[in-house]
Amino acid sequence: MFGSFKAGEKGKIINISKVGRLVQRRLLDLGITEGSEVCVKCVMPFGGPVMIESCGQCVGLRRKEACLIEVERI
Amino acid sequence: MEIALIGNPNTGKTSLFNNLTGSYEYVGNWSGVTVEKKVGVFKNHIGKLIDLPGIYSLNPLSKDEGVVTTYFLEEQVDRLLNILDASQLERNLHLTLQLLEYEKPALIGLNMIDVANNRGIKINTDKLSQILGVPVVPVVARSGKGCDTLIEVISTSSNHSKVKKHVYYGKVIEDGITKLSMELIGKTDHSPRWLAIQLFEGNEYIHRYLSDLIEPNKLVTLVSNLESAIKEENGNIKSLANYIYLKRKKVIEKVLEASVQKVSTIVPLSERIDAIVTNRYLGMPIFLICMYLMFMLTFDWLGTPLSDVLDGILTGPVTAGFEKLLGVIHASDFIHALIIEGLIAGVGGVLVFVPQIFILFFFISLLEDSGYMARVALVMDRIMESVGLNGKAFIPMMIGFGCNVPGIMAARTIETPRERLMTILLTPLMSCSARLPVYAIFVGAFFVGHKALVVLSLYVLGIVVALLLAKIFTKTLLKSEASLFVIELPPYRLPQVQSLWRSTWDKGKGFVRKAGTFIFAGSVFIWLLSYAGPNGLKVDMDDSFLAAIGNLFAPVLEPIGFGTWQAAASLITGFLAKEAIISTMNIIYFVPENASLQGLLSDFYTPLAAYSFMVFILLYIPCLATAATIYKETGSKKWTAFSILYALFIAYVLCLVIYQGGKLFGLV
Incomplete structure (x- = not known):
């Protein structure tokens, strides 16, 4: 799961359907969907957002949403 | 002639707008600087240029994105000028395909070629232009490089896409499009194909527009029938919108394969700065x-x-x-x-x-x-x-x-x-x-x-x-x-003295x-x-x-x-x-x-x-x-x-x- 990822670790999204509809759409707009390779760039303290990178582009999203994304480590 | 400037957020539309019209609008390096449409006149008076808020898709989520869809539905657009971020071509092309479906003359300004080059991405613009059927002009919006060529291309050619159907959505959807088109004959000036696809994707604005033309019940039935047909045909598809997205994605992958070369990957400076300013402990x-x-x-x-x-x-x-x-x-x-x-x-x-x-x-x-x-x-x-x-x-x-x-x-x-x-x-x-x-x-x-x-x-x-x-x-x-x-974090850009001064003056002059x-x-x-x-x-x-x-x-x-x-x-x-x-x-x-x-x-x-x-x-x-x-x-x-x-x-x-x-x- 994405929640356990630390900064610098990479993974491939296998299921994104548990995330809220709006967030899912926005991530899709940014080209992040099932099959995308993502890398966690940094994790903010106190349960704050995570910054992930996919295809050379950085996106910030909340930890609880990131935790709903199923990712397999690569 | 009215030309609409469209593209993903933070791709430099407003910078280009300022360069093409000689006016000065508010520019910034984050998504959502422009929240409503702005009108300017081209430097050589060939027509009006409309700066629109950045969008990822014509199906809006927020109010500023809705401005664009409304504009497309209600106003007379003569030509589209689509700005693409060369370093994020794949995601930008999703919008381009939707714009081409709108079936108005279009051309593409390929911005941030320099950023793409730094990342080791080489783009063959001729090839890209050939596949999409519209002219592609490389520009650097921040410095104004390539703007003259862009104006020349806008004013000379008619730029109707030479390719008719960019994406073939499969028999089920194409039949749906035909069915809806039949209903729409004589009722609208917009491309029926575009309206149909947007409707299938779940675009609320289009749904409202079509509800005035066609009995709402018919629309709902048509969409739900299509959705169940698609789900039956493909087990792993979750929604109609998702299916359409994947079809487009496949086309885009082919386009990229033919026109883009990845040379090498270098760690951009941005990431090194980010390691500090958004550091766990140092950020605040x-x-x-x-x-x-x-x-x-x-x-x-x-x-x-x-x-x-x-x-x-x-x-x-x-x-x-x-x-x-x-x-x-x-x-x-x-x-x-x-x-x-x-x-x-x-x-x-x-x-x-x-x-x-x-x-x-x-x-x-x-x-x-x-x-x-x-x-x-x-x-x-x-x-x-x-x-x-x-x-x-x-x-x-x-x-x-x-x-x-x-x-x-x-x-x-x-x-x-x-x-x-x-x-x-x-x-x-x-x-x-x-x-x-x-x-x-x-x-x-x-x-x-x-x-x-x-x-x-x-x-x-x-x-x-x-x-x-x-x-x-x-x-x-x-x-x-x-x-x-969900927020896009743009790469850092070294602020330019001129644009900084203009931005400062623009805010300050109001005070004076x-x-x-x-x-x-x-x-x-x-x-x-x-x-x-x-x-x-x-x-x-x-x-x-x-x-x-x-x-x-x-x-x-x-x-x-x-x-x-x-x-x-x-x-x-x-x-x-x-x-x-x-x-x-x-x-x-x-x-x-x-x-x-x-x-x-x-x-x-x-x-x-x-x-x-x-x-x-x-x-x-x-x-x-x-x-x-x-x-x-x-x-x-x-x-x-x-x-x-x-x-x-x-x-x-x-x-x-x-x-x-x-x-x-x-x-x-």
Whole structure:
């Protein structure tokens, strides 16, 4: 799961359907969907957002949403 | 000819717009700088160029994105100019395919080729143009390179795509498109194929548009039949929208395969900077240090000395010059008093703060241009989330430091209506630049040793009050609905001197212009009120109309430390524009000889009362322009009245606590 990822670790999204509809759409707009390779760039303290990178582009999203994304480590 | 400029957020549309039209619109390095359409005329007068908010898809999520869809449906677009970020081609092309389906002449401006090259991405523009069937022109929007070629291509060729169907969506969908097209014959000027595909994707705006043309029940049945047919055909497809997305994606992959080469991957500088500024532990302290430096420069190190110099010129040579001129033309006493005591005191008193305000605007522009703004939103999200807002709401608030009006407009990029309304209501608590002269005068008079710190405390107080109120509103008035926080973090860009200066000037000129018009007229009016009284003209100021009006409210202000008619009168004018507070005070406390307003103030205020007064100014009311913007953006008289009333209430209560509490602790 994405929640356990630390900064610098990479993974491939296998299921994104548990995330809220709006967030899912926005991530899709940014080209992040099932099959995308993502890398966690940094994790903010106190349960704050995570910054992930996919295809050379950085996106910030909340930890609880990131935790709903199923990712397999690569 | 009308040409619409469209592209993903933060791909440089507005930069290009400025370069092509020679006008100057607001540019920044974060998603959502442009929130409504702007019209400009091409430098060579071939037609009008329309700058639209950035979108990822024609199916909108937030209000600024809706502007584009509405524009497509309701207005006559002649040509489309699609801007692509060369370094993010894959995601940008999703929009391009939707635009080509709109079936109007189009051309593509390929921006940020330099960024793409740095990342080792090589793009064959001829090949790309050939596959898409429309001209592709490489440009560098920031420097204006390639703009001439772009204009040439726009004005010469008709640019109808030579390829008819870019994406084949499979038999089921194509049949659906045909079916809908049959229904639409003779009913619309728009491409039926485009309308159909947008409808299938779940675009609400298109659905509403089509509901007027076709029986709504028919539409719903058509879409749900298609969806079940698609799901039956493909087991792993979750929705119609998802299916359409995947079809487009496949086409895009083919396009990229043919036209793009990846040479190597280098770690861009951005990532190295991000490792520091959005660091787990350093992120917040770095933000605070940036703010602190900004305030020290504005109020202590640079701004104040410059303001003092300007003040010296205005009260010295300028006033003397006017005196001389008035003497030469034998002006009457009335005119003499009007100009010296009314205009120079009133308008000059505001103009003195031009250096400080320009320094502040310079820093805000720097934050916007560099790409740090989006990082601040990320760093602040945890705090904002705890009060029921999201990190994106911090951007309107930061812009609100310059002026509340664009701040409130910037709230359009917030997707959920509840969070957007809350941001609109709370942005007026951000201390805008018009409030700055009041602070500058008062800290100069009472807190000489700690100018920047005292002012910083006011800015922070504004934020803290906003956050506390957000928490209260979330618990009571605006109970929680889904919150959404996904933010694009653009690569850092080295701000260019020219664009920084233009951005600063663009914000600052409003202040100067206002001094020349609104404050000018206001100063005359206020001076007249102070000059005339119930017993005739040229009365003692304490017997004037202004004093009479002020005295009505003064008793109410007594418990919070400044129950004088002077304070009450300047607060009333402050509703019109916050700068008017200082011009009113300059007129009321007019001191002819070498004494200054600052020196005089200590006769009327104690330091504690002065702080209470500043806090009151910070919070008490959104100015007229802000209130009008709140009304425009919320479309609700109720919320506009609420924004004024809650601010008055909070300001009064807080000042009561500060002043009475301070007295209890023996402060004066």
